Amino acid sequence: MAMLDIDNLHAKIDGDEGQEILKGLSLKVNPGEVHAIMGPNGSGKSTLSYILAGKEDYEVTDGSVTLDGEDLLEMEIDERAAKGVFLAFQYPVEVPGVATMTFLRSALNAQRKKRGEAEISTPDFLRLVRDKAANLGISQDMLRRGVNVGFSGGEKKRAEILQMAILEPKLCILDETDSGLDIDALKVVSEGVNALRSPDRAMIVITHYQRLLNHIVPDFVHVMHKGRIVRSGGKELALELEANGYAEYQQDAA
Amino acid sequence: MPAVQETVDQVRSIDVDQYKYGFFTEIESEKAPKGLTEDTIRFISAKKDEPEWMLEWRLEAFRRWQTMREPEWARVSYPPIAYQELYYYSAPKRKTALSIDDIDPEILKTYEKLGIPLRERDALLGIESGGAKVAVDAVFDSVSVATTFKEELAKAGVIFMPISEAIREYPDLVRKYLGSVVPVTDNFFATLNSAVFSDGSFVYVPKGVRCPMELSTYFRINERNTGQFERTLIIADEGAYVSYLEGCTAPQRDENQLHAAVVELVALADAEIKYSTVQNWYPGDSQGKGGIFNFVTKRGDCRGDRSKISWTQVETGSAITWKYPSCILRGDNSQGEFYSIAISNGRQQVDSGTKMIHLGKNTSSRIISKGIAAGYSDNTYRGLVSAHRKATNARNFTNCDSLLIGDKCGAHTVPYIESKNSSAHFEHEATTSKISEDQLFYCRQRGLDPEEATALIVNGFVKDVLQQLPMEFAVEAQKLIAVSLEGSVG
Numbered sequence: 001m002a003m004l005d006i007d008n009l010h011a012k013i014d015g016d017e018g019q020e021i022l023k024g025l026s027l028k029v030n031p032g033e034v035h036a037i038m039g040p041n042g043s044g045k046s047t048l049s050y051i052l053a054g055k056e057d058y059e060v061t062d063g064s065v066t067l068d069g070e071d072l073l074e075m076e077i078d079e080r081a082a083k084g085v086f087l088a089f090q091y092p093v094e095v096p097g098v099a100t101m102t103f104l105r106s107a108l109n110a111q112r113k114k115r116g117e118a119e120i121s122t123p124d125f126l127r128l129v130r131d132k133a134a135n136l137g138i139s140q141d142m143l144r145r146g147v148n149v150g151f152s153g154g155e156k157k158r159a160e161i162l163q164m165a166i167l168e169p170k171l172c173i174l175d176e177t178d179s180g181l182d183i184d185a186l187k188v189v190s191e192g193v194n195a196l197r198s199p200d201r202a203m204i205v206i207t208h209y210q211r212l213l214n215h216i217v218p219d220f221v222h223v224m225h226k227g228r229i230v231r232s233g234g235k236e237l238a239l240e241l242e243a244n245g246y247a248e249y250q251q252d253a254a
Numbered sequence: 255m256p257a258v259q260e261t262v263d264q265v266r267s268i269d270v271d272q273y274k275y276g277f278f279t280e281i282e283s284e285k286a287p288k289g290l291t292e293d294t295i296r297f298i299s300a301k302k303d304e305p306e307w308m309l310e311w312r313l314e315a316f317r318r319w320q321t322m323r324e325p326e327w328a329r330v331s332y333p334p335i336a337y338q339e340l341y342y343y344s345a346p347k348r349k350t351a352l353s354i355d356d357i358d359p360e361i362l363k364t365y366e367k368l369g370i371p372l373r374e375r376d377a378l379l380g381i382e383s384g385g386a387k388v389a390v391d392a393v394f395d396s397v398s399v400a401t402t403f404k405e406e407l408a409k410a411g412v413i414f415m416p417i418s419e420a421i422r423e424y425p426d427l428v429r430k431y432l433g434s435v436v437p438v439t440d441n442f443f444a445t446l447n448s449a450v451f452s453d454g455s456f457v458y459v460p461k462g463v464r465c466p467m468e469l470s471t472y473f474r475i476n477e478r479n480t481g482q483f484e485r486t487l488i489i490a491d492e493g494a495y496v497s498y499l500e501g502c503t504a505p506q507r508d509e510n511q512l513h514a515a516v517v518e519l520v521a522l523a524d525a526e527i528k529y530s531t532v533q534n535w536y537p538g539d540s541q542g543k544g545g546i547f548n549f550v551t552k553r554g555d556c557r558g559d560r561s562k563i564s565w566t567q568v569e570t571g572s573a574i575t576w577k578y579p580s581c582i583l584r585g586d587n588s589q590g591e592f593y594s595i596a597i598s599n600g601r602q603q604v605d606s607g608t609k610m611i612h613l614g615k616n617t618s619s620r621i622i623s624k625g626i627a628a629g630y631s632d633n634t635y636r637g638l639v640s641a642h643r644k645a646t647n648a649r650n651f652t653n654c655d656s657l658l659i660g661d662k663c664g665a666h667t668v669p670y671i672e673s674k675n676s677s678a679h680f681e682h683e684a685t686t687s688k689i690s691e692d693q694l695f696y697c698r699q700r701g702l703d704p705e706e707a708t709a710l711i712v713n714g715f716v717k718d719v720l721q722q723l724p725m726e727f728a729v730e731a732q733k734l735i736a737v738s739l740e741g742s743v744g
Contacts, residue, residue: 053695053699054698054699055695057691076698077695077698077699078699078701078702078703078704081698081699081700082701086699087699089696089699092696093690093692093693093695093696095693095696095697095710095711095714096714097713097714097716097717097718098710098711098713098714098717103697103700106702106706106710107697107700107701107702108701110700110701110702110703111700111701114701146714163700167701
């Protein structure tokens with residue numbers, strides 16, 4: 001059984017009479033695998049990530065999604081998080097006045113509680129954060145600042161990866177994590193992500209460009225277009241896309 | 255911060271319409287006859303064994319009050335108050351307690367339930383468990399039932415006692431300062447209070463003394479149809495420092511109850527007074543039935559040079575709040591501060607803010623106000639900053655933020671700025687925001703449920719003000735905020 005099984009997923013913006021954004025998307029992801037989803041703007045990549053995380057602005061009109069055999073679409077947003085779904089946001093949201101440290105701890109304990117586990121002790125938590133933050137070049141000062149408030153683009157993305165490292169999800173969805181990063185920041189972030197690769201964790205890396213995949217090397221590459229996966233292959237598919245662009249797919253559609 | 259977690263636990267354990275302090279204590283009480291006449295005032299004055307001058311003062315206030323009209327400018331609406339249907343005095347029947355052991359056990363139990371230790375040894379246990387030492391004056395309906403740590407304070411020369419006792423024991427001090435900040439004729443509710451106030455706290459900190467502990471008064475309205483009219487007078491003599499906290503609760507009742515208090519603060523040269531309030535009067539039910547009308551006049555006078563008065567308030571209760579803790583910056587180089595968190599939920603109406611009256615040279619003031627409206631409530635900040643023509647170099651900074659939760663509530667900001675001196679420098683910043691869907695989604699994606707997420711976002715919003723509260727009260731306030739917003743999401 002696949003960890004994540006998306007079958008013939010159709011979805012549109014909630015309350016909107018217009019077109020479906022996802023039109024029969026299917027994808028199976030097994031533990032330990034890293035899947036890259038590439039595609040032109042407007043192909044529905046971010047919509048897919050939001051629907052997996054449970055954002056309420058979308059309506060699933062057909063199809064199913066299961067996580068370890070359980071119906072993911074029936075779960076509340078925070079329930080999905082506790083089951084191990086983590087979305088690294090393309091545009092991380094600011095929460096003024098809430099120290100990053102406080103936020104991390106609240107999130108971790110909320111998840112542990114939902115899973116029936118004990119809360120983490122203060123010394124254990126501090127140790128955990130210190131170790132993970134150091135690897136990502138995140139300073140103590142940043143941890144004291146409000147969540148994402150006044151962070152640079154690179155800092156925001158590093159903070160997302162820090163949250164991922166602390167929450168230890170089962171399924172990581174990285175939505176355009178490379179956007180707005182210079183090459184050095186891209187390296188740091190990619191190293192952070194690579195450090196989290198493990199045989200029981202799966203990742204879906206959504207990106208427009210191939211360059212991220214030089215650093216986070218995927219097992220599978222999928223091309224998404226007009227709400228469906230139109231082609232799948234190994235990591236070499238990304239190189240091909242880099243060389244030829246998405247024109248081929250856009251012509252098909254025309 | 256572990257308090258966030260506690261906040262969240264607290265939220266979860268409480269139902270929407272449940273007000274934790276809504277219980278009623280069965281106790282025999284002695285009341286003045288219903289209604290308000292000169293006889294009522296004579297009755298109260300006689301009960302308190304007051305000197306003649308005090309009775310005259312009250313009667314003069316009463317005569318004045320009869321000619322006054324209730325103010326209508328606040329952005330609140332409520333049915334007319336039947337002043338002749340209220341009781342103006344209610345006291346537990348047992349004789350005034352001489353020591354803690356003479357207090358009616360039912361009252362002790364009430365305060366225990368509220369988490370306020372009146373037995374000094376219980377309070378001292380609090381020290382061992384990490385809490386700070388706090389002297390408490392407990393006011394039950396119209397009378398003060400206990401004041402703790404009196405002796406220890408007396409050693410430092412600090413007077414902390416019910417004002418009814420102070421009138422008898424320190425008449426000169428009381429006479430000199432009572433009504434000197436909030437005149438008898440000040441406003442409808444203050445004048446009413448002057449006529450009928452029955453108790454409250456009196457604090458005098460002598461020259462150069464730093465009060466050795468936090469002082470606190472805990473107000474409890476218990477009796478039905480009874481108004482509470484407490485009067486607090488705090489004087490910090492030259493170079494003195496005192497930090498004072500008041501807390502308030504009342505039983506859950508279907509009818510509205512009136513609370514019209516007056517607080518006067520006097521800071522002489524180089525003195526500092528820090529006054530914090532955690533107000534959690536019964537707010538009424540979710541349909542707006544019942545709850546306290548909180549019509550309060552609070553004012554501090556920075557009478558001496560370099561004096562400082564700081565108000566911090568966390569307002570979560572009351573059906574209607576009408577309250578503007580103010581500072582008169584009379585002394586040169588004096589400073590006034592107002593830090594406020596006002597939360598409204600259900601059908602609550604809040605019209606609150608401050609006045610900073612700059613009279614002296616180089617005076618400065620700072621206003622940080624955080625209003626949070628949820629449910630069907632209305633939340634108004636109303637503030638006045640003024641500079642007298644002699645107030646050279648007056649400085650003010652105002653920051654007024656409102657947060658809306660849901661789309662049935664309202665937040666309003668009404669700033670008044672008057673400057674008669676061209677060197678004054680006043681800054682005003684205001685924002686109104688909603689807890690965004692994006693913020694909620696982000697927090698929930700990390701595992702927080704909707705209420706945990708809201709509590710976290712709101713605590714972040716009010717952080718600047720919470721930091722102003724004494725540590726142990728900040729934690730309390732944080733919990734209270736979460737509880738007040740219970741049921742406001744989704």
